[in-house]
Amino acid sequence: MNDERLLLYYYDELDAAERRDVAAKLGRDEVLAARYRALVADLGALREAPAVRVPDGLAARLHAAVDRAATLEQGRSRGKRGGWGHGYSFFLGAAVTAALALAIGLAQREDPAAPPSPGPLTADADSGVDAGDTAAFARTMQVFFRDSRQDLALLPDAGNGERSAMIGDLIEQNRTFARLAVRNDADDLARVLRAFEPILVRLAADDITAEESEALRAKLAFELNVMLTKLTREASEFAGSTKQETST
């Protein structure tokens, strides 16, 4: 009997008849039983895995993530109760849908053989831009960054009831695009987007001063500009190299 069969016996992955057969053989074959005991000992040792080194501050970041999610949820329910949010959410959703449609449309114009777009698109990382479509993805992110910059500039002053729910929507879109970035293997970009979230949460806080709010808005606008510049440069380099390849 080979070790593979003994291993399946150990893991209780044999059917009842096979299991009885192995048990009977182990009962009458001392050499086999010794082999099985050695296997069990080794597997036991492999289960006692040493503790891995956990990054500093991991638990604090996880606690903060739950707090942010809870705050965001409260902001959303406040917005729903106030009844203001539908127009804004509709506007934001439509803008994002348009961005994705534009990105897909542009990508298809570049590839005449591509099939038509299947139905309406939404800002959902699970159904948005296909992974691997680098140009469409970059354009989508550019539109998102531009819209976010504009929305931040239009944000009402602290103390306005609409503010926290508007920021809640921004956070939700930010998360959606972070997931989209992960889907497109842009892990660094996803991390940058995640890093925006605590700043947005702070912006939504009731106790924020006008000075702090302005400073955070300026910081976010700066980061968005950096990302836009980077994406624009990469897109033009990508287009340049594609043109070169086509002309040679």
Add this chain to the structure above:
Amino acid sequence: MATPDSTIPTRAEFHAAISARADRWFAVCLRITRSPELAEDALQDALLAAWDKRDQFQRGAQLDTWIHRIAVNAALQLVRRQRPGLFADVEIDVASDTPSPEEDRYADELGESLDSALVRLSETERICFVLKHLEQWRLNEIADELGGNVGTVKQALFRAVRKLRGAMPALARASS
């Protein structure tokens, strides 16, 4: 989540679960992804998903176990995104499934330990071993999750155990 419901886990319960189990969740995500950054990403995604779906949590189950399972799935999703089609073949191409130079360097940094031995397994071998041996999933659950078949999972598991047992004298020397 419009009305408070005693069957839905509270924010305090989430905080308690994080305090008690964050290290374990991170460890399993790390063993699946082989990258501390991806492991933390998976864990953040898992926690947010758990929070958003907490009304689906069944009272009577353990909240930390439920989150643990979501974290494992999140880590697997990240690995699949990084290497699409990894588990698609019935016959695994071992040559194309070996650790990269970066992963080898990471293994060297870890020294002689179970985790360094795990890093030196192929992706498929490691994930099958972690899910079966450390997470105690059934073979058919692993096959379903990875989109392969039970035979493929068995073969990957056999190779993983053979390689790990081969590395055990070194592990024993390092721990003594």
